[in-house]
Amino acid sequence: MLKNPAILLLDEATSALDSESEKLVQEALDRFMIGRTTLVIAHRLSTIQKADLVAVLQQGSVSEIGMHEELMRKGDNGVYAKLIRMQEMAHETALNNARKSSARPSSARNSVSSPIIARNSSYGRSPFSRRLSDFSTSDFSLSLDAAYPNYRHEKLAFKEQASSFWRLAKMNSPEWAYALVGSIGSIVCGSLSAFFAYVLSAVLSVYYNPNHGYMSREIAKYCYLLIGVSSAALIFNTLQHFFWDVVGENLTKRVREKMLAAIMKNEMAWFDQEENESSRIAARLALDANNVRSAIGDRISVIMQNSALMLVACTAGFVLQWRLALVLVAVFPVVVAATVLQVCFPTTKS
Numbered sequence: 257m258l259k260n261p262a263i264l265l266l267d268e269a270t271s272a273l274d275s276e277s278e279k280l281v282q283e284a285l286d287r288f289m290i291g292r293t294t295l296v297i298a299h300r301l302s303t304i305q306k307a308d309l310v311a312v313l314q315q316g317s318v319s320e321i322g323m324h325e326e327l328m329r330k331g332d333n334g335v336y337a338k339l340i341r342m343q344e345m346a347h348e349t350a351l352n353n354a355r356k357s358s359a360r361p362s363s364a365r366n367s368v369s370s371p372i373i374a375r376n377s378s379y380g381r382s383p384f385s386r387r388l389s390d391f392s393t394s395d396f397s398l399s400l401d402a403a404y405p406n407y408r409h410e411k412l413a414f415k416e417q418a419s420s421f422w423r424l425a426k427m428n429s430p431e432w433a434y435a436l437v438g439s440i441g442s443i444v445c446g447s448l449s450a451f452f453a454y455v456l457s458a459v460l461s462v463y464y465n466p467n468h469g470y471m472s473r474e475i476a477k478y479c480y481l482l483i484g485v486s487s488a489a490l491i492f493n494t495l496q497h498f499f500w501d502v503v504g505e506n507l508t509k510r511v512r513e514k515m516l517a518a519i520m521k522n523e524m525a526w527f528d529q530e531e532n533e534s535s536r537i538a539a540r541l542a543l544d545a546n547n548v549r550s551a552i553g554d555r556i557s558v559i560m561q562n563s564a565l566m567l568v569a570c571t572a573g574f575v576l577q578w579r580l581a582l583v584l585v586a587v588f589p590v591v592v593a594a595t596v597l598q599v600c601f602p603t604t605k606s
Contacts (some may be wrong), residue, residue, distance in 0.1 A: 264294040270303055278303070301340055312336045424552055428507050434499045441496030442557050446564030448489045452570060455481050496557055504553025511545040 269285060270278040282303055298304050305324045312320040312327070312335050320327055320336050327336040401500065455478055462474040519537060526532055571583030 263291055264289065264292055265297075266294065267297045268299060269296075270300065301343055303334075310336065312339075421551075424507065424548060427510050428503055428552060431503045431506050434502045438496055438503060438557060439497035439560055441492045441494075441499065442560035443564040444492040444562040445489060445496055446566075447490065447568045448485055449561075449565050450568040452482070452485050452489075453569070454572060455485065496561070500553045500557045504549040507552055508545045508549045511548050512541050515541055515544070 266285065270281050273281060286306060295303050296307060304310055307324065309325055310320075310327060311318050314335060320330075320334060320529070327334055328340065330337050332338070364475060459475065459478045459482075462471050462478070465471050465474075522532075570585065572579065572586060573584075
């Protein structure tokens with residue numbers, strides 16, 4: 257409008273407005289249309305009654321064309337006249353039910369979520385597919401059935417699909433090099449934890465040696481080993497977390513892009529449902545993608561690190577003291593079961 261075009265195209269310009277706002281906007285549009293060619297696409301037929309020429313589309317072709325008064329004179333034989341009467345009846349019913357619902361307790365209003373009404377006829381998309389929050393669903397269903405019996409009511413159910421780990425892993429295929437370096441860092445960090453435990457146990461055994469000279473030399477050697485292990489742990493921990501964070505952030509970006517693309521492909525009536533409000537959609541984009549990132553980036557990193565720790569620790573145990581290693585392997589499932597029970601059944605302090 258700021259460019260003052262010679263041809264103006266309006267595609268349902270007032271479809272998202274209430275009746276009061278629609279009247280104000282439509283008056284402004286009527287003044288702006290003077291002196292220029294205007295094409296208006298509308299389901300709310302009250303916005304095109306002042307048009308010079310009205311074309312009614314039915315099954316992809318023009319079924320009627322003419323001025324508003326000419327099309328209304330056709331009566332029951334005209335598609336345009338039927339649509340006008342249907343919208344007027346629905347509007348009157350909405351006002352009557354709104355007055356009735358105003359007398360009800362606030363907790364009882366809108367207790368039933370309004371379904372999406374899909375038309376099972378040849379007139380195209382229903383003009384009543386928006387969410388009607390001012391009156392109950394049952395009242396509107398009865399009035400619509402009486403006005404136009406070819407309508408059918410459908411509740412669009414959302415079928416949840418089970419998430420697939422391999423599908424998420426394939427989404428990270430462009431970052432396979434980062435994942436490889438991060439995996440190496442995770443494995444080395446887990447191995448260093450087992451080596452650190454071995455060095456610490458060796459230091460403790462040296463303290464029991466009565467030879468102070470030998471004890472001093474061994475402790476100095478193990479101190480240098482601990483410094484080396486700590487330096488290596490710092491390097492590989494940095495590699496582990498940095499590269500897995502790169503993988504997780506790129507996955508978060510892709511998941512949000514795909515979610516937003518899927519959301520934008522929905523019909524307008526989908527956004528009228530309570531569970532698809534803008535705030536909830538924004539929360540999904542923010543939280544769901546982060547949950548996916550945690551599942552792929554953080555958990556895989558920790559699983560690989562702990563697996564490497566267990567493998568190296570068991571191998572070292574069987575090499576050094578295989579009898580004691582057998583006892584630890586036998587006790588390990590009991591420890592895991594006790595940990596799971598502790599998490600599942602937390603105790604409350606009095």
